[in-house]
Amino acid sequence: MAHRILIVDDEGHIREVIRVALKKAGMDVIEARDGKEALARFAADKPDLIVLDIGMPEFDGLDVCREIRKISDVPILFLSARDEEIDRILGLEIGGDDYVTKPFSPRELVARVNVILRRLSPRNGEAKAGPAALSQGGLLIDPEQHVATFAGTALKLTAIEFGILRAFLTRPTSVFNREQLMRAAYQLNIQVSDRTIDSHIRNIRAKLAALACDNVIETIHGVGFKLGRCEKEA
Numbered sequence: 001m002a003h004r005i006l007i008v009d010d011e012g013h014i015r016e017v018i019r020v021a022l023k024k025a026g027m028d029v030i031e032a033r034d035g036k037e038a039l040a041r042f043a044a045d046k047p048d049l050i051v052l053d054i055g056m057p058e059f060d061g062l063d064v065c066r067e068i069r070k071i072s073d074v075p076i077l078f079l080s081a082r083d084e085e086i087d088r089i090l091g092l093e094i095g096g097d098d099y100v101t102k103p104f105s106p107r108e109l110v111a112r113v114n115v116i117l118r119r120l121s122p123r124n125g126e127a128k129a130g131p132a133a134l135s136q137g138g139l140l141i142d143p144e145q146h147v148a149t150f151a152g153t154a155l156k157l158t159a160i161e162f163g164i165l166r167a168f169l170t171r172p173t174s175v176f177n178r179e180q181l182m183r184a185a186y187q188l189n190i191q192v193s194d195r196t197i198d199s200h201i202r203n204i205r206a207k208l209a210a211l212a213c214d215n216v217i218e219t220i221h222g223v224g225f226k227l228g229r230c231e232k233e234a
Contacts, residue, residue, distance in 0.1 A: 002026055002027055002028045003027045003028065003048040003049065003117055004027070004028045004029075004030065004045065004046070004047045004048050005022050005027050005028065005029050005030070005047055005048065005049050005050070005051060005113065006029075006030050006031070006032065006038065006041055006042060006045065006047035006049070006050045006051070007019060007022075007029060007030070007031045007032070007051045008031075008032045008033075008034075008035070008037075008038040008050060008051065008052045008053055008056075008061065008064065009033075009051075009053040009056070009079065010033055010034055010053065010056045010057065011053075012033075014053070014079075014102075015031050015033075017106055018051055018106065018109065019031065020106070021106035021107070021109060021110050022110060022113070024110075025110045025113075025114070027113075030045050030047060034056055034057070034058070034059060035056055035058065035059030035060060035061070035063055035064045036059050038050075038052070038064050039064060039067055039068070042068060042072075042074075047074065048074070048075075048117065049074065049075045049076070049077065049113060049116060049117060050068070050074060050075070050076045050077070051077050051079065051109070051113070052064060052065065052076050052077070052078055052079065052096075053078075053079040054078055054079065054080050054081070054089070055080075055081055061078060061079075062094055065078075065094050065095065065096065066094070069094075069095050073156060075097040075116045075117070075120065075158070075159060076095070076096050076097055077096070077097060077098045077099065077100065077109075077112060077113060077116065078096045078098070078099040078100070079099070079100055079102060079104070080099050080100070080101050080102065081101070081102045082101070083101055083193070083195075086099065086193070086195050086196055086199055090196065090199040090200060090203065095158070096158075097116050097158040097159055097160060098112050098115075098116060098158075098159075098160060099196075100112060112186075115159070115160075115185075115186050116159040116160070117159075119146065119159030119160070119162055119163055120146055120159050134166065134169035134170060135169070136168075136169055136172050136227055136229075136230045137213075137229050137230030137231040138150050138151040138213065138230055138231060138232060139165070139169070139208075139213075139216065139230035141162065141165055141166055141169060143166055146162060148162060148165065150208060150211050150213060150230070151211065151213075151232060153211055155207055155208075155211075156207070157204070157207070158200075158203075160185045160186070160200055161200055161203060161204050161207075163184060163185035163186070164181055164184065164185045164197075164200055164201070164204065165204065166184070167180075167181060167184030167185065168217065168225075168226070168227040169227065172227045173226070173227075174226065175220050175223050175224050175225070175226045176224050176225055176226065177223060177224035178194050178197045178198075178224060180224070181197050181201075181224070181225065182197055185197075185200070201217055201225060204216060204217060205217060208230075211232070212232045212233050213230060213231065213232055213233070214233055215228035215229045215230065215231060215233075216228050216230050
C-alpha cells in the first residue's frame with residue numbers, strides 16, 4: 001500500500017513540485033493551502049507523514065505542529081526558509097522529525113521522506129541478522145518493531161533519533177563523529193549540517209534526562225560522541 005503524504009504550503013507552485021516528486025516515487029498525496037485546512041485534512045485523511053511549511057500566514061506551520069502533537073506522533077518534515085530555525089524545528093517544543101531548507105531539491109526531499117518512512121516501518125519479510133533487541137543499561141530498542149524504552153518506560157523518539165540510538169547500541173564501545181552518525185541515521189547521501197546532528201543529540205539527552213538518565217550519550221571532545229552507561233542516576 002502506498003504511503004499517504006500531506007503537503008502543506010500556501011504557495012501552489014511549491015505544492016506542485018512536491019506533489020510531482022512524491023507521486024513519481026509511488027506515494028499518494030493530499031494537499032492543504034493553509035494551517036487550518038491542514039488540520040482538517042489531517043483529521044480526515046490520516047496521512048503517514050506531513051511535509052509542512054513554516055512560513056504560512058496566520059496559522060503557521062509551528063502552530064499546526066503544536067496542535068497535531070497534542071494527539072499524534074505522525075512524522076513531520078518541515079520546509080524552512082532559514083537555517084537559523086533548525087534548533088527550534090527539531091527541538092522538544094516543536095518535535096519535527098527533519099527539515100529541508102528552501103530552495104530545495106525535490107530529489108533530496110523525497111530521499112528524506114523515504115528515510116523517515118523506512119525508519120518507522122518494520123522490515124517485512126527480511127531475515128533478522130542479529131538479536132531482536134539491543135540494550136545498554138536501562139535503554140532497550142527493538143529495531144524490528146521500532147520500539148524504544150528506558151527502565152520499562154516507552155520513549156517517544158523521532159525516526160532520526162531512533163536511528164542514532166540504534167547506531168550507538170549496535171557499536172556500544174565505538175566513538176562516532178558527526179558524519180558517521182549522519183550516515184547511520186539517514187543511510188543515504190544526504191548533506192546534513194553539524195547543527196542538525198547536535199540538535200538530535202540534544203533532544204535524545206533531554207528525553208532520557210526526563211527519566212533520570214543523564215548519561216545516555218557522552219561527548220568526546222574533539223572527536224564526537226559515544227554511548228554512555230544509560231543508567232538512572234541515584
